[in-house]
Amino acid sequence: xxxxxxxxxxxxxxxxxxxxxxxxxxxxxxxxxxxxxxxxxxxxxxxxxxxxxxxxxxxxxxxxxxxxxxxxxxxxxxxxxxxxxxxxxxxxxxxxxxxxxxxxxxxxxxxxxxxxxxxxxxxxxxxxxxxxxxxxxxxxxxxxxxxxxxxxxxxxxxxxxxxxxxxxxxxxxxxxxxxxxxxxxxxxxxxxxxxxxxxxxxxxxxxxxxxxxxxxxxxxxxxxxxxxxxxxxxxxxxxxxxxxxxxxxxxxxxxxxxxxxxxxxxxxxxxxxxx
Amino acid sequence: xxxxxxxxxxxxxxxxxxxxxxxxxxxxxxxxxxxxxxxxxxxxxxxxxxxxxxxxxxxxxxxxxxxxxxxxxxxxxxxxxxxxxxxxxxxxxxxxxxxxxxxxxxxxxxxxxxxxxxxxxxxxxxxxxxxxxxxxxxxxxxxxxxxxxxxxxxxxxxxxxxxxxxxxxxxxxxxxxxxxxxxxxxxxxxxxxxxxxxxxxxxxxxxxxxxxxxxxxxxxxxxxxxxxxxxxxxxxxxxxxxxxxxxxxxxxxxxxxxxxxxx
Numbered sequence: 001x002x003x004x005x006x007x008x009x010x011x012x013x014x015x016x017x018x019x020x021x022x023x024x025x026x027x028x029x030x031x032x033x034x035x036x037x038x039x040x041x042x043x044x045x046x047x048x049x050x051x052x053x054x055x056x057x058x059x060x061x062x063x064x065x066x067x068x069x070x071x072x073x074x075x076x077x078x079x080x081x082x083x084x085x086x087x088x089x090x091x092x093x094x095x096x097x098x099x100x101x102x103x104x105x106x107x108x109x110x111x112x113x114x115x116x117x118x119x120x121x122x123x124x125x126x127x128x129x130x131x132x133x134x135x136x137x138x139x140x141x142x143x144x145x146x147x148x149x150x151x152x153x154x155x156x157x158x159x160x161x162x163x164x165x166x167x168x169x170x171x172x173x174x175x176x177x178x179x180x181x182x183x184x185x186x187x188x189x190x191x192x193x194x195x196x197x198x199x200x201x202x203x204x205x206x207x208x209x210x211x212x213x214x215x216x217x218x219x220x221x222x223x224x225x226x227x228x229x230x231x232x233x234x235x236x237x238x239x240x241x242x243x244x245x246x247x248x249x250x251x252x253x254x255x256x257x258x259x260x261x262x263x264x265x266x267x268x269x270x271x272x273x274x275x
Numbered sequence: 276x277x278x279x280x281x282x283x284x285x286x287x288x289x290x291x292x293x294x295x296x297x298x299x300x301x302x303x304x305x306x307x308x309x310x311x312x313x314x315x316x317x318x319x320x321x322x323x324x325x326x327x328x329x330x331x332x333x334x335x336x337x338x339x340x341x342x343x344x345x346x347x348x349x350x351x352x353x354x355x356x357x358x359x360x361x362x363x364x365x366x367x368x369x370x371x372x373x374x375x376x377x378x379x380x381x382x383x384x385x386x387x388x389x390x391x392x393x394x395x396x397x398x399x400x401x402x403x404x405x406x407x408x409x410x411x412x413x414x415x416x417x418x419x420x421x422x423x424x425x426x427x428x429x430x431x432x433x434x435x436x437x438x439x440x441x442x443x444x445x446x447x448x449x450x451x452x453x454x455x456x457x458x459x460x461x462x463x464x465x466x467x468x469x470x471x472x473x474x475x476x477x478x479x480x481x482x483x484x485x486x487x488x489x490x491x492x493x494x495x496x497x498x499x500x501x502x503x504x505x506x507x508x509x510x511x512x513x514x515x516x517x518x519x520x521x522x523x524x525x526x527x528x529x530x531x532x533x534x535x536x537x538x
Contacts, residue, residue, distance in 0.1 A: 167362075167364075169360050169362055169364040170364060170366055172332075172334055172352075172358070172360070172364070173358070173360060173364040173365070173366070174366075174377075174381075175333075175334070175352040176332055176333070176334070176352045176353075176354075176356065176357065176358040177354060177357070177377055177378040177381050177425075177429055178352070178353055178354030178378065178381050178382065178429070179381050180381075183381055187366070187377070187380075187381075188366065191366070191368035192366075192368070194368065266368075269409065270367045270368040270409055270411065271367055271409055271410070271411025271412070272367060272368070
């Protein structure tokens with residue numbers, strides 16, 4: 001558990017401590033893991049026929065990344081994908097959190113919307129892709145719509161459930177202190193729904209990440225998804241694997257440097273979850 | 276002395292949450308609480324104590340009878356009536372300081388004034404040194420002290436307490452009762468204290484309202500004339516006034532419990 005620094009009276013640990021903590025990605029474990037994966041991968045690659053087609057060695061993949069870096073394709077594809085993810089999921093969260101909160105306030109409204117939200121939450125982004133293509137063709141607009149859709153429902157649905165699960169006594173306590181409806185939303189419902197907001201954000205961003213890749217493949221635009229797809233077409237398996245690695249590594253970095261610290265500063269600090 | 280809280284002819288029915296059968300919780304309750312007085316309400320479980328508190332808190336609408344604070348009819352919750360709940364109802368995402376100052380924040384008092392007043396109440400309930408802790412870092416007793424401070428800090432006309440010490444261990448309960456006595460002495464706050472513990476009711480109250488088994492009626496009022504300064508648990512076994520009051524309340528409550536079990 002984090003301890004506050006009583007001497008300075010500051011809230012929580014200092015920025016330097018925090019950055020240090022973030023950089024400790026359990027360095028030794030990571031090194032061992034990478035070496036193990038490298039060895040197993042290299043061995044399998046060396047044993048099979050035609051590795052360039054079926055499983056290029058790590059070195060071949062690394063070479064392909066150097067090649068793509070040199071041509072400027074990798075940064076450009078990666079940038080496109082990341083921008084799509086950030087805009088799509090940010091707007092999804094910005095719209096989804098207040099939507100879920102507002103629905104959650106009134107029980108009748110919440111009960112009415114619950115099955116509708118549940119329905120849309122289950123129809124994945126990839127399942128609505130065809131109809132969006134019918135509307136807007138293979139365009140950036142189509143990809144963006146699918147990402148937004150994918151990010152919106154998990155967060156809105158989770159926030160809705162989160163608000164419903166806040167103990168009534170917290171709301172009663174605020175009411176007896178004279179809190180207005182707005183103050184109850186700000187001081188009780190929003191922080192009270194934080195565990196669900198955190199879970200929902202993680203789901204939303206995770207699903208959005210998948211939707212970006214799928215969207216780029218199907219709608220045939222630039223980006224990592226497109227890179228994987230064209231890599232397969234061009235029989236360039238190293239490029240396909242490079243794309244896969246980039247996707248996974250990006251997620252791990254997002255999770256470790258953005259999502260986990262957010263949770264540690266809110267719901268863990270408040271004792272709402274135990275780890 | 277003026278009556279701060281006046282209840283007249285208050286009755287309440289409600290359908291049971293699961294069976295839908297009509298529950299007659301309160302029957303023609305009339306009582307008054309004077310300024311600066313600490314009254315306790317005691318009775319067998321299901322006698323409508325909590326229903327009464329919820330009505331007074333404004334959390335439960337009522338139709339029959341009237342309840343007024345300073346002459347104003349109770350219509351919903353308001354900062355004139357502070358409530359200390361049985362379960363831990365301080366907000367887990369606020370530090371001790373932020374919880375205690377919440378009522379003032381809601382009133383939009385300037386920050387520096389809030390900080391000053393909060394510190395006063397932190398000291399009053401003995402939470403100095405824990406100002407920046409979150410509730411999950413506090414013991415059960417400390418959480419309830421924080422809840423009491425939160426209520427008092429908002430300066431209500433009357434503090435309503437719903438079995439606030441029922442969930443803590445016996446030793447802590449005794450300490451909290453002595454502290455509440457001290458706080459009542461220091462702040463002269465008007466307090467209505469609901470409990471099912473006869474000892475607690477007799478120890479804390481200037482007057483004790485004994486309720487009958489369901490439907491809850493005001494069965495008797497027991498006066499307890501012990502100066503606040505003399506109310507220390509270690510002296511109570513030798514205090515004739517306390518023992519007499521306790522035995523009388525116990526007798527009244529026992530009659531009701533036997534009525535309830537015979538039914």
